[in-house]
Amino acid sequence: YIQAVGWAMASAYRGDNKIAAAWIGDGSTAESDFHSALTFAAVYKAPVVLNVVNNQWAISSFQGVAGGMETTFASKGIGYGLPSLRVDGNDFLAVWAATAWAEERARTNQGATLIEIFTYRGAPHSTSDDPSRYRPADEHEHWPLGDPIDRLKQHLIKIGEWSDEQQTAAEAEAVEQVRAAAKESEAIGTLGQSRPSVKEMFEEVFAEPDWRLVEQRREVGV
Numbered sequence: 001y002i003q004a005v006g007w008a009m010a011s012a013y014r015g016d017n018k019i020a021a022a023w024i025g026d027g028s029t030a031e032s033d034f035h036s037a038l039t040f041a042a043v044y045k046a047p048v049v050l051n052v053v054n055n056q057w058a059i060s061s062f063q064g065v066a067g068g069m070e071t072t073f074a075s076k077g078i079g080y081g082l083p084s085l086r087v088d089g090n091d092f093l094a095v096w097a098a099t100a101w102a103e104e105r106a107r108t109n110q111g112a113t114l115i116e117i118f119t120y121r122g123a124p125h126s127t128s129d130d131p132s133r134y135r136p137a138d139e140h141e142h143w144p145l146g147d148p149i150d151r152l153k154q155h156l157i158k159i160g161e162w163s164d165e166q167q168t169a170a171e172a173e174a175v176e177q178v179r180a181a182a183k184e185s186e187a188i189g190t191l192g193q194s195r196p197s198v199k200e201m202f203e204e205v206f207a208e209p210d211w212r213l214v215e216q217r218r219e220v221g222v
């Protein structure tokens, strides 16, 4: 958030029509960076779209732990003077419309917008996470707002713009793209299986390496 807001402030300062967009989770809003970013976005009318993806869970803690029980995440923006929307995040067209509105505001230099995207994280936080340890294992089956892809598909079929065959083909194409990208990255290395050279540890972080880094690299002898 802070980088996006800073970048957008620079864009406003230059008077160009470029805008920034950022996405964080419900849990991340509990960090002070969220509040610094909202203050600067409002005060400097930064052309930025600030999205909070409220998927109900921050690894194992419920969104209420991050303050989502006291008020909505959208209403936090209002306190900073930012127009704020709360949208059904599983309704593709609603997300599209809210985003287009916020984008237009940013492009015409009317300032930042906060959008709370209300959704649900059905899957684990990461491959090492097991949600059945902290919530009912079948909880995701009871989420009432459905699956966003399925909802868009049903809608498009209903208005005669799409078919089951097109959906199947589009999904196969997406799977193929992901598979090709995975293959490409596996060729570079796989955690636990490949042995990256030790000197890589010292490279591509600083343009001018700090003296400590230079010394450590000399000690390792790479």
Ligand SMILES: Cc1ncc(C[n+]2csc(CCOP(=O)(O)OP(=O)(O)O)c2C)c(N)n1
Pocket (backbone or CB within 6 Å): 024, 025, 026, 027, 028, 029, 031, 055, 057, 058, 059, 121, 125
């Ligand atoms: C400053 C800091 N504190 C704690 C963590 C550990 N951590 C990693 S992800 C996470 C939860 C984030 O939740 P959310 O923002 O809702 O993202 P989601 O899990 O929904 O993707 C936490 C606490 C961290 N990465 N950084």
Ligand SMILES: [Mg+2]
Pocket (backbone or CB within 6 Å): 025, 026, 027, 053, 054, 055, 056, 057, 058, 059, 121
């Ligand atoms: Mg979350």
